[in-house]
Amino acid sequence: MSGRRQPLDPHLVERLWRTPAPKPAYDVVVVGAGGHGLSTAYYLAKNHGITNVAVLERGWLGGGNMGRNTTVVRSNYLWDQSAAIYEFSLKLWESLEDELDFDVLLSQRGVVALAHSTHDVREIKRRVSANHANGIDAEWLEPAELKRFVPIINISPEVRYPVLGGSLQRRGGIARHDHVAWGYAHAADRMGVDIIQNCEVTDFLRDGDRITGVQTTRGPIAAGNVALAAAGHTSTLADRLGIRLPIQSHPLQALVSELIEPFLDTVIMSNTVHVYVSQADKGELVMGAGIDAFNSYAQRGSFLIIERMLAAAIELFPIFSQVRVLRTWAGIVDVCPDASPIIGPLPLGNLYVNTGWGTGGFKATPASGWVYAHTIATGQPHELNAPFQLDRFRSGALVDEHGAAGVAH
Amino acid sequence: MSGWRLAHGGLIDRSRPVFFTFDGRRLAGFSGDTVASALLANGVDVVARSIKLGRPRGIVAAGTEEPNALIAVEPGLALRRATEVELVDGLAVRSVSGRAPAPAIDETPSEHVWHHADVVVVGAGAAGLTAAQDAVAAGGRVVLLEGGHAAGPLPDGLVDAADFVFLPRTVAVGRFDSNMIVAHERRRGTPGANTAARDRLWHIRARDVVLATGAVERPLVFADNDRPGIMLAGSVGVYLQRYGVAAGRRAVVFTANDSAYVVARDLQAAGVDVVAIVDTRVRPGPTADAGGIEVLSGHVVAGTTGDEGLASVLIVPRDGDADRASPTVVEADLLAVSGGWDPALRLLAHTGARLRYQPSAGTYGVTEVPPRVRITGLAADVNGGVGAFSTLDPVWLVPAPDGSLDRHFVDLQRDATAADIRRAVDAGMRSPEHVKRFTTIGTGNDQGRTSGTNELGVLAALLGTTLEQLGPTTFRTPLVPIPMRVLGGPYRGELFDPVRTTPIHGSHVAAGALFENVGQWKRAWAYPREGESFDDAVLRECRAVREGVGIMDVSTLGKIDVQGPDAGAFVDRVYTNRFSTLKVGSSRYGLMLRADGMVFDDGTATRLADDHFHLTTTTGGAAAVLDWLEEWLQTEWPDLRVRLTSVTDEWAGVAIAGPKSRELLARLAPNLDVSAEAFPFMTVRNEYLSELPARIFRISFSGELSYEVYVKSWYGRALWDAIAAAGADLDVTPYGTEAMHVLRAEKGYVIVGQETDGTVTAADLGLDWMLSKRKWFIGLGALDRPHLTRPDRRQLVGLLPDDPDLHVPEGSALLPSGGLGTAGNVTSSYRSAALGRTFALGLLAGGRARIGSRVDAQVAGWRVPLDIVEPVLWDPQNERRDG
Ligand SMILES: Cc1cc2nc3c(=O)[nH]c(=O)nc-3n(C[C@H](O)[C@H](O)[C@H](O)COP(=O)(O)OP(=O)(O)OC[C@H]3O[C@@H](n4cnc5c(N)ncnc54)[C@H](O)[C@@H]3O)c2cc1C
Numbered sequence A: 001m002s003g004r005r006q007p008l009d010p011h012l013v014e015r016l017w018r019t020p021a022p023k024p025a026y027d028v029v030v031v032g033a034g035g036h037g038l039s040t041a042y043y044l045a046k047n048h049g050i051t052n053v054a055v056l057e058r059g060w061l062g063g064g065n066m067g068r069n070t071t072v073v074r075s076n077y078l079w080d081q082s083a084a085i086y087e088f089s090l091k092l093w094e095s096l097e098d099e100l101d102f103d104v105l106l107s108q109r110g111v112v113a114l115a116h117s118t119h120d121v122r123e124i125k126r127r128v129s130a131n132h133a134n135g136i137d138a139e140w141l142e143p144a145e146l147k148r149f150v151p152i153i154n155i156s157p158e159v160r161y162p163v164l165g166g167s168l169q170r171r172g173g174i175a176r177h178d179h180v181a182w183g184y185a186h187a188a189d190r191m192g193v194d195i196i197q198n199c200e201v202t203d204f205l206r207d208g209d210r211i212t213g214v215q216t217t218r219g220p221i222a223a224g225n226v227a228l229a230a231a232g233h234t235s236t237l238a239d240r241l242g243i244r245l246p247i248q249s250h251p252l253q254a255l256v257s258e259l260i261e262p263f264l265d266t267v268i269m270s271n272t273v274h275v276y277v278s279q280a281d282k283g284e285l286v287m288g289a290g291i292d293a294f295n296s297y298a299q300r301g302s303f304l305i306i307e308r309m310l311a312a313a314i315e316l317f318p319i320f321s322q323v324r325v326l327r328t329w330a331g332i333v334d335v336c337p338d339a340s341p342i343i344g345p346l347p348l349g350n351l352y353v354n355t356g357w358g359t360g361g362f363k364a365t366p367a368s369g370w371v372y373a374h375t376i377a378t379g380q381p382h383e384l385n386a387p388f389q390l391d392r393f394r395s396g397a398l399v400d401e402h403g404a405a406g407v408a409h
Numbered sequence B: 001m002s003g004w005r006l007a008h009g010g011l012i013d014r015s016r017p018v019f020f021t022f023d024g025r026r027l028a029g030f031s032g033d034t035v036a037s038a039l040l041a042n043g044v045d046v047v048a049r050s051i052k053l054g055r056p057r058g059i060v061a062a063g064t065e066e067p068n069a070l071i072a073v074e075p076g077l078a079l080r081r082a083t084e085v086e087l088v089d090g091l092a093v094r095s096v097s098g099r100a101p102a103p104a105i106d107e108t109p110s111e112h113v114w115h116h117a118d119v120v121v122v123g124a125g126a127a128g129l130t131a132a133q134d135a136v137a138a139g140g141r142v143v144l145l146e147g148g149h150a151a152g153p154l155p156d157g158l159v160d161a162a163d164f165v166f167l168p169r170t171v172a173v174g175r176f177d178s179n180m181i182v183a184h185e186r187r188r189g190t191p192g193a194n195t196a197a198r199d200r201l202w203h204i205r206a207r208d209v210v211l212a213t214g215a216v217e218r219p220l221v222f223a224d225n226d227r228p229g230i231m232l233a234g235s236v237g238v239y240l241q242r243y244g245v246a247a248g249r250r251a252v253v254f255t256a257n258d259s260a261y262v263v264a265r266d267l268q269a270a271g272v273d274v275v276a277i278v279d280t281r282v283r284p285g286p287t288a289d290a291g292g293i294e295v296l297s298g299h300v301v302a303g304t305t306g307d308e309g310l311a312s313v314l315i316v317p318r319d320g321d322a323d324r325a326s327p328t329v330v331e332a333d334l335l336a337v338s339g340g341w342d343p344a345l346r347l348l349a350h351t352g353a354r355l356r357y358q359p360s361a362g363t364y365g366v367t368e369v370p371p372r373v374r375i376t377g378l379a380a381d382v383n384g385g386v387g388a389f390s391t392l393d394p395v396w397l398v399p400a401p402d403g404s405l406d407r408h409f410v411d412l413q414r415d416a417t418a419a420d421i422r423r424a425v426d427a428g429m430r431s432p433e434h435v436k437r438f439t440t441i442g443t444g445n446d447q448g449r450t451s452g453t454n455e456l457g458v459l460a461a462l463l464g465t466t467l468e469q470l471g472p473t474t475f476r477t478p479l480v481p482i483p484m485r486v487l488g489g490p491y492r493g494e495l496f497d498p499v500r501t502t503p504i505h506g507s508h509v510a511a512g513a514l515f516e517n518v519g520q521w522k523r524a525w526a527y528p529r530e531g532e533s534f535d536d537a538v539l540r541e542c543r544a545v546r547e548g549v550g551i552m553d554v555s556t557l558g559k560i561d562v563q564g565p566d567a568g569a570f571v572d573r574v575y576t577n578r579f580s581t582l583k584v585g586s587s588r589y590g591l592m593l594r595a596d597g598m599v600f601d602d603g604t605a606t607r608l609a610d611d612h613f614h615l616t617t618t619t620g621g622a623a624a625v626l627d628w629l630e631e632w633l634q635t636e637w638p639d640l641r642v643r644l645t646s647v648t649d650e651w652a653g654v655a656i657a658g659p660k661s662r663e664l665l666a667r668l669a670p671n672l673d674v675s676a677e678a679f680p681f682m683t684v685r686n687e688y689l690s691e692l693p694a695r696i697f698r699i700s701f702s703g704e705l706s707y708e709v710y711v712k713s714w715y716g717r718a719l720w721d722a723i724a725a726a727g728a729d730l731d732v733t734p735y736g737t738e739a740m741h742v743l744r745a746e747k748g749y750v751i752v753g754q755e756t757d758g759t760v761t762a763a764d765l766g767l768d769w770m771l772s773k774r775k776w777f778i779g780l781g782a783l784d785r786p787h788l789t790r791p792d793r794r795q796l797v798g799l800l801p802d803d804p805d806l807h808v809p810e811g812s813a814l815l816p817s818g819g820l821g822t823a824g825n826v827t828s829s830y831r832s833a834a835l836g837r838t839f840a841l842g843l844l845a846g847g848r849a850r851i852g853s854r855v856d857a858q859v860a861g862w863r864v865p866l867d868i869v870e871p872v873l874w875d876p877q878n879e880r881r882d883g
Helices: A035-048 A080-094 A096-100 A118-133 A143-149 A177-190 A231-239 A303-316 A365-378 B035-041 B126-137 B233-243 B259-270 B378-384 B418-426 B432-439 B452-463 B484-488 B505-510 B534-547 B567-574 B622-636 B661-668 B713-726 B737-746
Strands: A025-031 A053-056 A111-115 A139-141 A165-169 A194-196 A201-207 A210-216 A219-228 A248-259 A267-270 A275-279 A284-291 A324-335 A342-345 A351-355 B013-022 B025-031 B070-073 B078-081 B091-095 B110-122 B142-145 B164-167 B170-176 B180-186 B199-211 B215-218 B230-232 B250-255 B273-279 B295-297 B299-306 B310-317 B328-331 B334-338 B340-343 B356-358 B363-365 B373-375 B409-411 B514-518 B521-526 B550-553 B558-563 B587-593 B599-609 B612-617 B643-646 B651-657 B684-689 B692-698 B706-712 B794-801 B813-815 B824-832 B837-845 B854-859 B862-869
Touching: A025 A035, A025 A210, A035 A053, A035 A177, A035 A365, A053 A219, A080 A096, A080 A118, A080 A365, A096 A177, A111 A118, A111 A143, A118 A139, A118 A165, A118 B813, A118 B824, A118 B854, A139 A143, A143 A165, A177 A194, A177 A365, A201 A219, A219 A231, A219 A365, A231 A248, A231 A324, A231 A351, A248 A303, A267 A303, A275 A303, A284 A303, A284 A324, A303 A324, A303 B484, A324 B484, A342 A365, A351 A365, B013 B035, B025 B035, B035 B233, B110 B126, B110 B484, B126 B142, B126 B199, B126 B378, B142 B170, B199 B484, B215 B233, B215 B378, B230 B233, B233 B250, B233 B259, B233 B334, B250 B259, B250 B299, B250 B310, B259 B273, B259 B334, B273 B299, B273 B310, B273 B328, B299 B334, B310 B334, B340 B363, B340 B378, B340 B452, B363 B378, B373 B378, B409 B418, B409 B452, B418 B432, B418 B452, B432 B452, B505 B713, B521 B534, B521 B550, B521 B737, B534 B550, B534 B737, B534 B824, B550 B713, B550 B737, B558 B567, B558 B622, B567 B612, B567 B622, B599 B622, B612 B622, B622 B643, B651 B661, B651 B713, B661 B706, B661 B713, B692 B713, B706 B713, B737 B824, B737 B837, B794 B824, B794 B854, B813 B837
Parallel strands: A025 A053, A025 A219, A053 A194, A111 A267, A219 A351, B013 B091, B110 B142, B110 B199, B142 B164, B199 B373, B230 B334, B250 B273, B250 B334, B273 B295
Antiparallel strands: A111 A165, A139 A165, A201 A210, A210 A219, A248 A284, A248 A324, A267 A275, A275 A284, A342 A351, B013 B025, B070 B078, B070 B091, B170 B180, B180 B199, B215 B340, B299 B310, B310 B328, B356 B363, B514 B521, B550 B651, B558 B612, B558 B643, B587 B599, B599 B612, B651 B706, B684 B692, B692 B706, B794 B837, B794 B862, B813 B824, B813 B854, B824 B837, B854 B862
């Protein structure tokens, strides 16, 4: 990471991407220039030699969830299928700066998940053990060990839901989301991919059961294959084709504080009290909560979620009490019934979908693009995304990462 | 510099000096000063070093837009702006270079307040006061908010108006859907205020909102525009008028509009030597009255010199050739600039409205106001491009003679320059959002008030485009930074989430119970005796139930009362097994599935009358089950004549379990025939028990002969104590949730949420016999999906380690014979008194067929072999339970 060029380097004047006009036709049109769309385009070019590719973006590249997430990267998922793809992703992260020749500010500072009940303890230990079985680094920390690792955490038993321990993945951490988007965009652009911003896909061109292109606000564009990567808006696009995806779109909110001197050098998450937090390199605390329960496409949530998240945060970290919130925002996340993604063909020829990453797809950016590109280039899922096909909702082969229902006698 | 206090004028009280320290220096001001006005009055020019470049910086503004003068207030080191902190005696502050020290913990509670109003007026300047008066006159509830601390006295009509609330020191931090205004009230120092709640967060639902929020002045972007002594002209005026402070002795005014002319005249009148007014316009506006001061129209300030503070100003013709023009050099210690004004309309943008560049007004504003919102006063004027504050031909970038942009500061707090914007453009960025992220302009704690518009102006200038083409901008809550403790409110400890205790709680406390959180409930976990370990206590409690009699508080179980003519039909649909044929007075164990066929909850349903069922749910699932049932009833089956009522808190319950439970029950309810024939398993009786009217269920979760006795909640403790007293000679033993978990696991009974996780079917648990073949139920349609009938699904099994003392941790993965991955997991694992050994339950791929063979569990990196056995390890024939 050190010494490599980065965008804030005052000497950088190299162009990151072009502003091309759309061509009439491409081999592949990717819809959505979020992290997943951009990495897909990059791996299409890099791994499969397919460079006649356009990424169409209705706004500015990286401006969707890619530019709104809280940048947590980890691979300690419960189920084998998830563990495999997220661990593959983490391995890609670990060499991403060399791969893209771009500083993505990956900081493997460790990710802690807290347990607040005997139920949590059991479930988190279960995940740790499953991680070991999948060759993924994971540790269980007792409260006193946690306190040594994160001195500012409050492990007092007086807290409403005291900390009873937690898991730690040391290889987990954070990265700079914008840099990841720009890095992929830059690398894809260099290989000839056209990234076309301010170009919204409004409909599809079809010939019988085959998709032949897209209709956009900048005119029709023909395509050999169309690959959707529009996150929270994927369902509305699929609607145009009469395909109902098992996706619910919800607001997910986050916030940053003012800059403070560094005092938190790890990522802490608590699903039970709905808060997670890290401190970015510039010094701001970055925090997120659970999703807003209602469905929405408007990029704002209800303020109550922010208030309750901060109450939880101060319980765990009293030192946050005087830190000031600078900015809050929301993204629209695409949630599947089993909280796992869908990456594969749709039941129309030449049409593919990559969606359902919900609240956790940033960390999957490299792997998602890798396997999606493979699927588009070969017409067959990669072994890592084979379990994540749409037909699992018919077969019942779900990969349910919601975790236990939180029920106990 | 060179700031100094005037002998007269301002709203400060010169009879009340106030002493404070700034970076350890002891200074004096007056009551009514802010830290910033006092620093200026003391001639302090450098208030901080900049965050990246370490350049000296001074005070620029007088309000929330101040980018430089950040201070940490002792002793807690809370980060504030010097322009917002009122001077009080003994105040000690430190300068901050962009990044604050970690502040101390502040446990002072804040209050959250909810309020409804017909009209909320934001801003108590002249226009806001008028709007408030009008609203009061029109009748209705009116709230007036003022974020600054200098709202003048209220006009008479308002002082004692009914239904009128004036909130000084209160900033509206957000406007949300349906006109909900969230506002932060800082109460410290408010005379008569209860200082216990130093801060309040108001949530005001308003019919109408009036924005009398004024406007924010923009600086100008030229070389070396960051020196101490370069200030916003309007703010220079504020220091003069409100605080009686002149910010310098020899001043130049540099403006693109008429508003700064007044400031120039006022400075002159106060005794400041105003050398010139440099006006970017060739023809100044109609209200530009220089009062005799020299006006250099059509000129710009192209640069400045100075060491720590400002020394001189370089003035050139605006349209001259910057290279060759020889600048006029004017010595000055104060440069008052006005690049233009932006209406303070960010509250509109919080709820989706976009502010767009209005060429006719030279600023970002709106042409259409959202419904039930009105803009008034200066904000309206500037938005509409009328009046002295309007800048119709803004200058976004004054070129430097050498063409450089490196010291053209756009965002002083982030130390970001026009050169940074140029680099973003060179990198291919066209979207303002990219440029903002690349340069970090506008992301400081001043929320980009003085930098946001200029960033876009400079970007447009560099791209050779117009601001309209750069599109609208968005703003996010909060409007000003707000401490986390204020947003978090008083919801700490027990107020974070309600603590639910049963009516019997006191008895558990008295018995020395340890408690565990189960959802919101505190449940007795175990009752260790003096000197007894937790594990030993659990073993003792288990033994008591298996050999004698134990009692447990089961009041927390969810209870739903189902009544109506269609109650039987309803219950049939929500459970997998049939209930409509259940006889009155009988109970049945029931299973609920989600629509995807996975186990959702379990419990019992008892028929109390033909049209009346009593359902129990898991403790943690109670609310979710009721929601779920209501959802089906209200959305899918509105035709069913059924009503659901949560009665969880109505009833207190005690389980009496163990071989001696019948004897104990007989003592307590002498009128009840407790014989196995008269009161068989899975039936219910209404009977007086120790004079308390009770519902007695013969039911068992421990596998022993057992009853659950329910009384109205307020009798709960009396019931418990009566049972304990009646059973004293039987050594009746209270047992907690841990013993209950062990007992049921010995019996192979599952716990939803422990043996299940949303991926487990009834068949996986060996409960396929509960799936009725003769009726529909929720989840039925999902059950024949191919994956749900596979033989290699994870199925419930018993697991025994070779070493009877080895406890396999719950959660341990069960391993496939080779390779990565998991074949299942240990769901429950205990030491058993009855079995004389440890045992576990688990879910294992193809487990049922593997009974009799072995599997490895992963324990702390080791493979530990386990025998795979039937999950029911205790009384498989149910002789004890049913006897
Ligand atoms: C507040 C928040 C916090 C999060 N925190 C984390 C985290 O800590 N770790 C983690 O791993 N994940 C996190 N996530 C999730 C993660 O951000 C997403 O899963 C991931 O970014 C989604 O993939 P993407 O980057 O391709 O999506 P996006 O960036 O949303 O990309 C989709 C793009 O499609 C474009 N688009 C939509 N419709 C059209 C159309 N019709 N035509 C053209 N373009 C279109 C959109 O404008 C957008 O740019 C978080 C999400 C949010 C909202």
